[in-house]
Amino acid sequence: MKKWLNSVLIFVASMVLAGSAASAQDASAPALEPIQPIEMPTDLDMPKVELGKKLFFDPRLSLSGWISCNSCHNLSMGGSDNLVSSIGHGWAQGPINAPTVLNSSYNLAQFWDGRALTLQDQAGGPIANPGEMASTHTLAVEVLNTIPGYVEEFSAAFGTVPIDISMVTDAIAEFERTLVTPDSRFDLWLKGDKNALTEQEIAGYELFKVTGCIGCHNGPAVGGNAYQKMGSFNRYETANLATGRIAVTGAQVDRLRFKVPVLRNVELTYPYFHDGQVRTLEAAVNTMVWVQLNRHFAEAGTAKIVAFLKSLTGSQPSFTLPQLPPSGPTTPAPQPFGP
Amino acid sequence: MKKWLNSVLIFVASMVLAGSAASAQDASAPALEPIQPIEMPTDLDMPKVELGKKLFFDPRLSLSGWISCNSCHNLSMGGSDNLVSSIGHGWAQGPINAPTVLNSSYNLAQFWDGRALTLQDQAGGPIANPGEMASTHTLAVEVLNTIPGYVEEFSAAFGTVPIDISMVTDAIAEFERTLVTPDSRFDLWLKGDKNALTEQEIAGYELFKVTGCIGCHNGPAVGGNAYQKMGSFNRYETANLATGRIAVTGAQVDRLRFKVPVLRNVELTYPYFHDGQVRTLEAAVNTMVWVQLNRHFAEAGTAKIVAFLKSLTGSQPSFTLPQLPPSGPTTPAPQPFGP
Numbered sequence: 098m099k100k101w102l103n104s105v106l107i108f109v110a111s112m113v114l115a116g117s118a119a120s121a122q123d124a125s126a127p128a129l130e131p132i133q134p135i136e137m138p139t140d141l142d143m144p145k146v147e148l149g150k151k152l153f154f155d156p157r158l159s160l161s162g163w164i165s166c167n168s169c170h171n172l173s174m175g176g177s178d179n180l181v182s183s184i185g186h187g188w189a190q191g192p193i194n195a196p197t198v199l200n201s202s203y204n205l206a207q208f209w210d211g212r213a214l215t216l217q218d219q220a221g222g223p224i225a226n227p228g229e230m231a232s233t234h235t236l237a238v239e240v241l242n243t244i245p246g247y248v249e250e251f252s253a254a255f256g257t258v259p260i261d262i263s264m265v266t267d268a269i270a271e272f273e274r275t276l277v278t279p280d281s282r283f284d285l286w287l288k289g290d291k292n293a294l295t296e297q298e299i300a301g302y303e304l305f306k307v308t309g310c311i312g313c314h315n316g317p318a319v320g321g322n323a324y325q326k327m328g329s330f331n332r333y334e335t336a337n338l339a340t341g342r343i344a345v346t347g348a349q350v351d352r353l354r355f356k357v358p359v360l361r362n363v364e365l366t367y368p369y370f371h372d373g374q375v376r377t378l379e380a381a382v383n384t385m386v387w388v389q390l391n392r393h394f395a396e397a398g399t400a401k402i403v404a405f406l407k408s409l410t411g412s413q414p415s416f417t418l419p420q421l422p423p424s425g426p427t428t429p430a431p432q433p434f435g436p
Numbered sequence: 437m438k439k440w441l442n443s444v445l446i447f448v449a450s451m452v453l454a455g456s457a458a459s460a461q462d463a464s465a466p467a468l469e470p471i472q473p474i475e476m477p478t479d480l481d482m483p484k485v486e487l488g489k490k491l492f493f494d495p496r497l498s499l500s501g502w503i504s505c506n507s508c509h510n511l512s513m514g515g516s517d518n519l520v521s522s523i524g525h526g527w528a529q530g531p532i533n534a535p536t537v538l539n540s541s542y543n544l545a546q547f548w549d550g551r552a553l554t555l556q557d558q559a560g561g562p563i564a565n566p567g568e569m570a571s572t573h574t575l576a577v578e579v580l581n582t583i584p585g586y587v588e589e590f591s592a593a594f595g596t597v598p599i600d601i602s603m604v605t606d607a608i609a610e611f612e613r614t615l616v617t618p619d620s621r622f623d624l625w626l627k628g629d630k631n632a633l634t635e636q637e638i639a640g641y642e643l644f645k646v647t648g649c650i651g652c653h654n655g656p657a658v659g660g661n662a663y664q665k666m667g668s669f670n671r672y673e674t675a676n677l678a679t680g681r682i683a684v685t686g687a688q689v690d691r692l693r694f695k696v697p698v699l700r701n702v703e704l705t706y707p708y709f710h711d712g713q714v715r716t717l718e719a720a721v722n723t724m725v726w727v728q729l730n731r732h733f734a735e736a737g738t739a740k741i742v743a744f745l746k747s748l749t750g751s752q753p754s755f756t757l758p759q760l761p762p763s764g765p766t767t768p769a770p771q772p773f774g775p
Contacts, residue, residue: 154512155512156510156513156517157518161519161523162517162518162519163507163517163519163523168502171495172757173493173494173757173758173759173760174760174762175762178495178501178502179496179501179763179770180500180501180502180770180772184500184502184772187527188526188527188772190772190773364762365762367762367763368769376765376769377765413759414757415756415757416756416757417754417755417756417757418511418512418753418754418755418756418757419512420512420752421512421513423513423514423703423704423706424518424706426715426716426718430707430715431518431519433519433523433527433529434529
């Protein structure tokens, strides 16, 4: 069992036993906190990371030659596009808010309905989705195999060519594993720097736990490790048609159940919820405590929680903008407006 | 008079006097070459550069919140989008091929028809063009003035707020002045490193001069300093409707006269010509010598010129992907699909 899940269970048990959240206030015992510092992986395959970084920024993976992974998971903007729902090929309107790619390696599965079990599995989806990048795996691979710089780099990273789609998604996933945001002020506080948070932020964290937000938003990513019904207590009104995890399982119990979003960097990943209908953290907090927990906060309570949430903004990915190898003479031309 | 223009005149005079291009082969006298090494400016205003870099990558300057300067002048792809013509708001099809932003500070004016005299003047165009970023200067400035991080950074860089559009375009232009690509192999050769070029590349440069390409493509940017009719000798067939500089001057003599494009990094800035109809350097060279110079090359001649042109690829812009400040509570929401 994962260490952080152990910690959550110990924390819940300690709340039951002690009848309070007092133990969580003891910064000298961070192992008992239900949120743990988030850390960069140490087992990265760097040639694949560097290759995946280029692919993440390469619009030639789309039919138009204009949309890259970074178009909707913008690493200058919290790994999101800050839109209600994304824009795809031909200016198609996406059906759901694009989740941040930051810390997505900590998700139990990918997409709001968890239909991809791995980052690698996810990466293949948008490339071939007609409303997103609108290419096909066949075409994307043909494009890459006709770009001499890519052939060389794939050969070095994988030891073999021609390039196939599993190599493409493997490299993208390996790059995405680097998109972790450590060293937030909250994490510094968790690690023992008691001055890293203000009193209001600490009070917000306590309120986050006592109110029950922590029941779903826990672990190192402060979410991403469970599915929950949107509207557990009270109905969440939305015009959005997404049905949630039932689309994957077919089980009625999964209707409107979505993956709990990661709250790391939530200050940057507006607008909120699967329908992207809420623009401010204050409104998001108030909606959530009502529909999920049947509670109302006074303004001061909301402000405390928001202050805590903003302390979860970590070090953003920092790297040199990649340079993409030029197309070759036989590379299929982009088709933004049809053949 | 600019030093490089002097050099061009001296070069032309030397050709006339000597009846040959022999003097240009003497690498110990680089001052006589009609192309000069390109260099980074030394008088940069760094706070404006850093601010302009963020603005260049910020899609909130567009109505949709999705299109940034970098969308069509992609600094991972030679400062271009490698499309026949660009995609704009609502998937609008642009009327002309997007010129590279690299080394654009060396252009005598901006846009193919030179309708903007300065980089600052150019930067305001696409923001407010309904077929490009589709915002207005009023809206763009309102967006920026409601983003606390930008208000702080503009205040520091300009000493005053509120932000106005001239500050926005000034910062973008100052960043664009850094987008110079020095240290190409050709420049190293110009500076005296005789091993920097192959024999074929040197032969290509000689052919480039002797054939007359150098008449328009000269100076440090290898172009960008004159207008010329597309089809001086023989008609250039195209379905593109752009009329050229006549749109600015109203003078019949300017019909189909376009700014001579910069050839620095031309290997990266395909497809070619104002209509983007030519995908390979070989085809571009063959078309140009026919329509501009009434010549035909044998295959070996084309190959030499192309080899020379590829030696003009310089050091690409290298910087850390910027992080954009998050929107504030009153920042106008993007409107990708209408209000």
